[in-house]
Amino acid sequence: MNDTINGTEYVTFTTGGQLFGLPIERVQDVFKPANITRVPLAAREIAGVLNLRGRIVTAIRLNDRLDLESRAEEAATMAIGIECGAESFGLLVDAVGEVLRLPDGEREANPINLDRKLARVSAGVFRLDGQLLVVLDVDRVLDLGAEAVAA
Amino acid sequence: MDELLGDFLTETTESLDLVDSELVRFEQDPNNGQILGNIFRLVHTIKGTCGFLGLSRLEALTHAAESLMGKFRDGMPVTADAVTLILSTLDRIKAILGGLQTLQREPDGNDADLIEQLSRMARAEKVAPQLQPAPQQLSHDKPAPERAEAEPVKQAAGETSDKPAGEATEKLASHSIRVSVDTLDHLMTTVSELVLTRNQLLEIVRQHEDSDFKVPLQRLSNVTAELQEGVMKTRMQPIGNAWQKLPRVVRDLSADLGKDIELEMHGADTELDRQVLELVKDPLTHLVRNCADHGIESPAHRLAAGKRRAGTIRLSACHQGGHIIIEIADDGRGLDTARIKAKAIELGLAGEAELAAKTDGEICNFIFAPGFSTASQVTSVSGRGVGMDVVRSNIEQIGGTVDLKSAPGAGTTFTIKIPLTLAIVSALIVEAGGERFAIPQLSVLELVRAGGNGEHRIERIKDTPVLRLRNTLLPLLHLKEVLQLGAPDDDNGFVVVTQVGNQIFGAVVDGVFHTEEIVIKPMSSKLRHIPVFSGTTILGDGSVIMILDPNGVAQALGRAAQAAQAEAGEVKENEEVVKDDKVSLLVFRAGSQQPKAVPLSLVTRLEEIDCRRIEISDGRHLVQYRDQLMPLIRVDAEAGLKKEGSQPILVFSDHGRSMGLVVDEIVDIVEDRLDIEVASNRPGVLGYAVVKGATTEIIDVGHFLPQAFEDWFRRRDASARVARTVLLVDDSAFFRELLAPLIKAAGYHVVAVASAADALTALKSGTRFDLVVTDVEMPEMDGFALAEAMRSMPDAATTPIIALAAMVSAETIERGRAVGFHDFVAKFDRAGLIAAIKEQSADLHQAA
Numbered sequence: 001m002n003d004t005i006n007g008t009e010y011v012t013f014t015t016g017g018q019l020f021g022l023p024i025e026r027v028q029d030v031f032k033p034a035n036i037t038r039v040p041l042a043a044r045e046i047a048g049v050l051n052l053r054g055r056i057v058t059a060i061r062l063n064d065r066l067d068l069e070s071r072a073e074e075a076a077t078m079a080i081g082i083e084c085g086a087e088s089f090g091l092l093v094d095a096v097g098e099v100l101r102l103p104d105g106e107r108e109a110n111p112i113n114l115d116r117k118l119a120r121v122s123a124g125v126f127r128l129d130g131q132l133l134v135v136l137d138v139d140r141v142l143d144l145g146a147e148a149v150a151a
Numbered sequence: 152m153d154e155l156l157g158d159f160l161t162e163t164t165e166s167l168d169l170v171d172s173e174l175v176r177f178e179q180d181p182n183n184g185q186i187l188g189n190i191f192r193l194v195h196t197i198k199g200t201c202g203f204l205g206l207s208r209l210e211a212l213t214h215a216a217e218s219l220m221g222k223f224r225d226g227m228p229v230t231a232d233a234v235t236l237i238l239s240t241l242d243r244i245k246a247i248l249g250g251l252q253t254l255q256r257e258p259d260g261n262d263a264d265l266i267e268q269l270s271r272m273a274r275a276e277k278v279a280p281q282l283q284p285a286p287q288q289l290s291h292d293k294p295a296p297e298r299a300e301a302e303p304v305k306q307a308a309g310e311t312s313d314k315p316a317g318e319a320t321e322k323l324a325s326h327s328i329r330v331s332v333d334t335l336d337h338l339m340t341t342v343s344e345l346v347l348t349r350n351q352l353l354e355i356v357r358q359h360e361d362s363d364f365k366v367p368l369q370r371l372s373n374v375t376a377e378l379q380e381g382v383m384k385t386r387m388q389p390i391g392n393a394w395q396k397l398p399r400v401v402r403d404l405s406a407d408l409g410k411d412i413e414l415e416m417h418g419a420d421t422e423l424d425r426q427v428l429e430l431v432k433d434p435l436t437h438l439v440r441n442c443a444d445h446g447i448e449s450p451a452h453r454l455a456a457g458k459r460r461a462g463t464i465r466l467s468a469c470h471q472g473g474h475i476i477i478e479i480a481d482d483g484r485g486l487d488t489a490r491i492k493a494k495a496i497e498l499g500l501a502g503e504a505e506l507a508a509k510t511d512g513e514i515c516n517f518i519f520a521p522g523f524s525t526a527s528q529v530t531s532v533s534g535r536g537v538g539m540d541v542v543r544s545n546i547e548q549i550g551g552t553v554d555l556k557s558a559p560g561a562g563t564t565f566t567i568k569i570p571l572t573l574a575i576v577s578a579l580i581v582e583a584g585g586e587r588f589a590i591p592q593l594s595v596l597e598l599v600r601a602g603g604n605g606e607h608r609i610e611r612i613k614d615t616p617v618l619r620l621r622n623t624l625l626p627l628l629h630l631k632e633v634l635q636l637g638a639p640d641d642d643n644g645f646v647v648v649t650q651v652g653n654q655i656f657g658a659v660v661d662g663v664f665h666t667e668e669i670v671i672k673p674m675s676s677k678l679r680h681i682p683v684f685s686g687t688t689i690l691g692d693g694s695v696i697m698i699l700d701p702n703g704v705a706q707a708l709g710r711a712a713q714a715a716q717a718e719a720g721e722v723k724e725n726e727e728v729v730k731d732d733k734v735s736l737l738v739f740r741a742g743s744q745q746p747k748a749v750p751l752s753l754v755t756r757l758e759e760i761d762c763r764r765i766e767i768s769d770g771r772h773l774v775q776y777r778d779q780l781m782p783l784i785r786v787d788a789e790a791g792l793k794k795e796g797s798q799p800i801l802v803f804s805d806h807g808r809s810m811g812l813v814v815d816e817i818v819d820i821v822e823d824r825l826d827i828e829v830a831s832n833r834p835g836v837l838g839y840a841v842v843k844g845a846t847t848e849i850i851d852v853g854h855f856l857p858q859a860f861e862d863w864f865r866r867r868d869a870s871a872r873v874a875r876t877v878l879l880v881d882d883s884a885f886f887r888e889l890l891a892p893l894i895k896a897a898g899y900h901v902v903a904v905a906s907a908a909d910a911l912t913a914l915k916s917g918t919r920f921d922l923v924v925t926d927v928e929m930p931e932m933d934g935f936a937l938a939e940a941m942r943s944m945p946d947a948a949t950t951p952i953i954a955l956a957a958m959v960s961a962e963t964i965e966r967g968r969a970v971g972f973h974d975f976v977a978k979f980d981r982a983g984l985i986a987a988i989k990e991q992s993a994d995l996h997q998a999a
Contacts, residue, residue, distance in 0.1 A: 037695045038586055040634035041681045049675065049687055049695045054344050056687050056695055058675035087675055144677055 007101045012133060013080065015093035016068025019133045021100065021126070026138045028081040028088070030096050033059055043144055047092055057081065059090040065141065067117050084142050091141070100133075102126050107135065158329070159200055160252055166193045167245060171399040174241075178234040178402075184224070191220045197244070208257045209247055215269035216240045222273050233272055238399070240265055332425070335386055342375075342382045343670040349375045350691035383424070390468045390477070391419030393432045397439055401464065404443040411450050411461035412443050418468040423475050427569055430549050431477070434542040438479045438565050439464060441539070446483030446563050456560065458482070471568075474593070480564040486557040488514050494523060507804055508755050515557050519543040547702055550576065550593055552650075568593075578669045578698065580690070581647060582662035583629075584636025587696045589669055589688055590647060594701040596655065598663060599646040609641040609659065612735050612751075612822065618646055618657055622759055622799060622817060626708060627657040630699075633683060633707045651705040658704060667691065671698060682706055735822050736842055737801070741786040741814040747848045748840070751820060755804040758811070759797040776802070776809060783811040784855045786835065803852060812855060819843070837889055853892035875992050876900040876918070880910040880925035880937065881955070890984070894924070897985045899992075907932035911940055914947045922991055923947075924984070927956045927963065938970040951991040953984070 010021030011030070036048040036059050045064040050057050059079060063069070079090035107124040114122065123137040170193050177186045198213035216237060223229055243265055250258030349372055356362050398414055405412040423431075447453075447462030454460055465480045488511050495501050495517045506514065517523060521540040546553045551569030570576055570593060578589035579598075601607045601618060609616050609627060616627040616639070627646065629639035639659065646657040669688040678684060685700035735751040758776075765783065766773050772783040772792060783792070783800065792798060792813055800811035821843050835854040839846055877899045881887050887903040894901045902918070904910050907929055914920060923941070927934035934954050941947045951973040956963060964975050974987040 035694050037697070039678055039681070039684075039697060040584070040586065040636055041683065042678055046677060049678075049697070051689050051693050051695045054347060054689070056672050056675070056689065058677055060677075085676075089675075089677075142677075 007103045009099055009101045010133070010135065011080065011099055012097040013078070013093045014095050014097065016063045016066065018068060019097070019128075019131050020062075020093075021102070021133045021135050022080065022082075022138060023135075024099060026082055028083050031079050031081060031090070033077065033079040033090060033092060045144065050090065052081065052088065052090070055088050057088040057090045059092055060142070060144075061092045062141070063092075063094075065144075066121065067115075082138055082142070084139065089142060100128075102133075156204065156251070156255070159204060160248060161329075163197055163200070163248060164245075166197060167241060167248075168395045169193060170241060171238075172395050174234060174238060175398040175402045178229065178231065187220070187224050191217070191224055194220055206247075206251070206257055208260065208262060209244060211266060212240060212244060212247075212262045215266040215273075219269050219273045236265075236268055236272060240269065330385075335382075338382050339386060342379050345375055346379055346668075347670060347689050351693050354691045354693070386425050387422040388425045388428050389420045389422050390428065390475070391416070393428050393435055394419055394466060397436065397466070400436060400439060401443060404440065408444065409449060410443070410447055411453075412447055413461050413463045414439075415463060415465045417466065421468040421470060421475060423569070427475075427549055430545065431551075431567070431569060434545045434553075434567070435466075435477065435479070437539075437542050439466070442479060442481035442483065442563065446481035446485075448484050452484075456484075474568050474570055477567040477569070478564060479567075480562060482562040485559040485561055485563055486515050486518070486555075487559075488557075491515065491517050495520075498523065512556070515555055518555075519553070550591055552593075576669060576671060577666055578688070579647065579666050580664040580696070581630070581645070581660040582664065583634060583660045584631045585661075586634075586636065587664070587690075587694075588630070588660075589667075589696055589698045590649070590658070590701065591685075591698065592666055594649050594651060596648040596650050599648060599657070601646050601659065602641065602643040607646070609644070609646075610820065611641070612820065616641060616659070617820075619820075620648070620657075622757055624757075624820075625655065625657045627659055628704070628708050629659045630704070631659075631661070633658075633704060649701050649704070651701045654705055654708075656705060656708050669698070735820060736847075737820055738818040738842060738847065739799075739801070739814040740816045740818055741812075745848060746818060746842065746845050747786065747814075747850050748821075748842055749801070749850045749852055753803060753852050754801050755809070756802040757817060758800050758802055760800060760811075762793050762795050762798050765792060765798065772813075774811060776811070779809065781809045781811050782858075783813050784858050785813045786850065786855075803856065810856060812850075812852075834888065851889065851892075853895075854888075856892075875921040876902065877988065878910060878913060878920040878923045879903040880905075880907060880923065880929070880934075882906060882926060882929045886926065886955075886978070890924070890981075893981055893985065894988065897988065899988065906930075907934070907937040907940075910937060911944075914941065914944060914950075920947070920950060922988060923950055923952045924988070925952060925954060926978075927954050927967075934972075935966065935970050938967075938972060942971055953987050953991060955984070 009024040011024050011027045012019060012021045014020070031052065033047075033050055036050045038048045039046060042048075045061050047059040047061045050059055057079075077092050077094060078096045079092050080096065082089045082091060107126055109124060110119050110122050111125070118134065121137055121140045123135040126133040126135065170190055173186055173190050173193075177183070177190060180186065194213055194217050198210060198217055201207075201210040201213060219233065219237065223233070243262060247257060247260070352364075352368055353372065356364055356368055362368075394416055397416075401412055401414045404410075442464045447464070448456070448458075450460045453462060463482050465482075466478070467480075468475060468477045470476075491514055492506050495506060495514070496503060498520070500517060500520055501509075519539045519542070523539060543553050546567055546569065549569055551567060554566045554568075555563060556566070557563040577592040579592055579595055581588055581590060599607050599618065599620065601609050607618060607620070609618055611617070616629065618625045618627050625646070625648065629644075631637050632639045640661075644659045644661055645663045646659055647663070648655065648657050667690065669690070671686045672688055674684060674686050682703035683700055683706075684697045684703065686698040687695055688698055689695055736748040737751045737754055737757075738746050738748045741747055760774055760776075764774050766775075773780045774783055775781075781802070785792070799814055799817055801814060801817075803810050803812065835851055837849040837851045840849050841847070877894050879887060879891055879894065879901055881890070881903070882905055884905070887905070891901045891903045899922075902913060902920070904913055907925070908931070910923070910925065914923075923937075925934045925937055932940075938952050938954075941950065941952070952971060953974045953976060954967050954972045955976055955978050967975055973991055976984045976987050
């Protein structure tokens, strides 16, 4: 009972072979992106812009954003819709999994040797059965500018 | 309570703006009871509401003002002092209102000073009315605007029957409601979405021929269009709203500056989107201030120049297509191009050579550069050159353009062109590198099909693509290249002729689709740093495309242009472009069918002038060109001037003077090696070269310049610090003809002789020569022998010698050095020769 009260629901997904989770209240919807318009001169991780029910969504390839191994282009990609301020973003990931409720107490700090780029956007790690789930900090994932300056 | 306060603030601010403009008119026409009535009513209303809301500071102040106004209404004469006092009272009221808005309560402070003055004036009048000057004289005592009429105001004020106007406004009031701007903005966004959805539906139905949806959809479409128009209308406001403060601004300025300025306003009821209106307010105010401060002269200057004592600033607005044109004109002194040039050089914005090639209009545009202010005295009014660049960028931000025309002594006119609304614009959809983009129609001048078998062909000067368009050279850029979408293709494409400010360029795209009304969506914050895009939009088929920002695209051109100009500047310095590699030649026909050519770098401009403008004076043909008389010179006698239509000319400019070379037709611009294979004895022709497979006469511009102005070269000499004298020795008349003007043009005196013997005679004659330029191969006595002979002459032993050789081999150089040649130059290397002369005479200068 205590667990459910203190727990947080996460939308899980895998991309570049890694399992990630996003707090469900930050996820607007999950959709299959179509007709992405490329934007010339944009940052590498920006796949382009697309129209989602009249809203313009900026699609960001999470694999490129986190320097993860990219799957082949034709692989069925999914997008996780996120609102940030007045804008909409779509994180392109390899596959979306189930929604998990995980107790806050079990979330562990990042291992100190975690890849720096990943560590910057990670809000902690859950030890699940058989695999590790990295919780993403949405705002830091979307903060492309700071990354560029830091890099 | 909060809501009440908010309403009060909005209403009061509006009323105060009205009072401002009314008061200025009141001062000019103090006997107009109706204006007085209006002002009184407004102040009274503010006072009443203040009491209701418990705003004691405001109430006391307005009460005192109202008392004085009441006296005026009862017939007390209005003095300029009184108007000033009331204006400062209104300023105080505004300050309190400002505080009220931020603090939600009245700010602390004391208004006893103003209240005291107000009530003293109200009382004093009663006691000693005879002390006040008659109101009629007032406007002359003070350099205040005598008349500043706004059209809407005029209809209210000018009419004798006062009542109906007042009633009409009251009636109107009961038919209107106050809607918050947020509500309207939200409505606008929703309608924009509706328009998009409708477009998508139409697209779907178009693909299904027999659809039951067709008719209802058509209805939906019409209703949507009507709704869109209706919502747009609710957001429309007369531009007069943005002008309301201006009469007051001008009044205060004229008092501060001691000038007489009248403000005329036309077309104040022209409507535009309130968002645009808000954004254009500040630039407009700034421009008007600028006219008052820099444009209009002081009354003394005006009278001296034979103008009316009072200067006029004329504001007008009108609709033109989907745009609104606003003009701010003054009848002042106009812009001082000489000062602007000096300032531009000082700020390092352009070199002197560059400026000489610019038109007055282009020079005037420098005032929009950051940090530009030619006012020698900095006044509080226009500040320190932190204005015009902001004005321009503010206007360009809303997709508008600002342009200016100036006539010395007659005034300056600023023309602002802005879209009616920001939310929806007409755009041209183009394709580049497989992607579609939208270009705002506002900046598109025309479309030209390039390549294929068409009339227009993309050409390159070195690596720079250009297009010949009606005898102007249009700089091009490949959108594909700018967007890094692949290698450019010169052979196929469309050129979108685009204007940004005064700059016109062509953007080459792969395809052009259609124009579409697009709803501009703000750009993602992750893409905002890309200067070539200004926004995104959703097309009828549901896809998202990027909107190109012509300003940003032009920047890409600017980078190339700057580099190119820097290069051109250097080339000009050397007067010639004979490099080892290729030279751009302008090929034209004049007189005969044989093509003629001049190096493109010497040509300042290609012009077409109306034949009717050509005047004949003293047997010479002249044309008025940029406020100067420009002589027209014919390449040879056979080349006649056209009788009608337009006459193409090549303009050569140097040190502020221009000459027009009359040609029949401009044929081509080619890039080729310039090898003069056969020399010519004909004056004006350097020789013949094969250009693009055709034998072409290479024209010697140096021959024609003195024909235009006999003193063309002499003026140059006069400006040189110490003119040095060069002895030119060459047995060939052709080379003497060719080189003498060239050396003269570089600022030297030239004495040309035909043999080494003549040279020695000249050297012995007592004339001091600073430098000898000699041909190596000459009959009887060659260059080497001349040098040896000179070594034994006391006067000429140290004079530097530059040798001209048709063939320069290591052996001749070795031998030349032994006899004392200071430098060797190849015969056709004119640039090299000038450089060598400069170098040698500089050495001389240092030695002396």
